[in-house]
Amino acid sequence: MIKRVTLALTLPFAGHVLAEGIILQPPIDCDLSNTCYIQQYVDRDPSEGVTDYQCAGQSYNGHKGTDFALVSIADIEKGIAVFASADGTVEGTRDGMDDVEYNADTADAVKNRECGNGVQINHGQGWVTQYCHLKKGSVIVSKGQAVSAGDTIGQVGMSGRAAFPHVHLSVRKDGKVVDPFDPDGTLTCDEASHQETLWNNAPAYRPGGLISIGFSDHVPTYESIKAGTADMQNFTPSSKNLVVYGFAYGIRQNDVMRLSITGPEGEVIKQDVEMSKSQARSFRAIGKKRRWSLWPTGTYEGSVTLLRDGQTITQRATEVTIR
Ligand SMILES: [Zn+2]
Incomplete structure (x- = not known):
């Protein structure tokens, strides 16, 4: 009897918590197969080339996060919530930047503020998440505030360096970018190596x-x-x-x-x-x-x-x- 109880308690958590130290939930309140989608993953190629964690091209050179996108600019008005992906403490916020489509003409206006309206959360043990391009006036948390996974921190917008409405989620450990879909740092292009993610429920990979x-x-x-x-x-x-x-x-x-x-x-x-x-x-x-x-x-x-x-x-x- 005792053995059975022990197994039931430990097994569901073994993979994520012990190996990686953080569990994430998607940072956006929408259906990823219908009302929103993942436009770009982390670029895993350190050179000029581009590759996502599936060794396909769903990224762009130097992209340091995952972009969860809305289907249209009109959807910004719906007020789609951005969630904290894990428990933590708000380290910094910015708000007040306009939701405008990024292009060559607007580049100067967002220089050094590419994230746009954003929130950064510290999760302890070196883990930090950052949420970018939030809707102007939507950030509802402040520095020093404790948040739980799933708490609303703002709404999806198009501020900063954003050419379409989305929330960009960056995950870092000790200052280094981590791809939540394939956190071990070595790109193997091998299906089996993708089973260990940082997600509590990993969004399905879609190749477009x-x-x-x-x-x-x-x-x-x-x-x-x-x-x-x-x-x-x-x-x-x-x-x-x-x-x-x-x-x-x-x-x-x-x-x-x-x-x-x-x-x-x-x-x-x-x-x-x-x-x-x-x-x-x-x-x-x-x-x-x-x-x-x-x-x-x-x-x-x-x-x-x-x-x-x-x-x-x-x-x-x-x-x-x-x-
Ligand atoms: Zn991005």
Whole structure:
């Protein structure tokens, strides 16, 4: 009897606590397979090259954290909470910087303040986490305050050096960057070595995918897709065009985006678009112009699939009704 009790108490904790000294929970209040996603992991290549912990390219040179991204700029308004990833004490905060898309024109304004509005938490034993790009005016903790894992410390924004809305989580031990997905420091590109993470429940690795899809009556601008305002629902039988678009991340050269629209009388249009280069984020759209007659009334389904080497990475569908 005694033996059984001992086992039950010790086994679930053996891996993480003893080996690494910290357990993290994701720092964002959203569904990582739907309302948000991981845009970039820690760059594990110390040279000019780029590699994430899965030995793929989901990062950029010198990236020192994990980026948990919202699907659109409009979502900043939803006030998505940023959580403390573990118990600790707030070491420093910054707030008051604007949520603006980082580009060459705004670079000077955020120089030496690349993190934007942020929070740094000390967890003891040399462990520190830092949360960047929070929404202006959202930081609700202050220096010296004790926080618990899961406490709200602010909201997701786009301040500092951020080209899209996200929270960047940096994890450091004794001042050195640690990749929470593969904390042992040696990149082996070996599946078995990734079982030991710092997460209490590690987010699944996704090698890219779809951020959003939608319908429009014209080819939408990239600005409107990033903003979250491209998707249209109001179509009539005399709408000029029917366009479906897919907005994707982690794109690799030769990936295929398969887009289609199917209406009440069958297929309207279907096309495979080959991606000509690797890109962190991009969109593609296909559509059909209305000719002489009107669009038949009824339900239209738009479908977008991202394929790599012929295999589906993600597939999404959306609908509009023409009345
Ligand atoms: Zn980042």
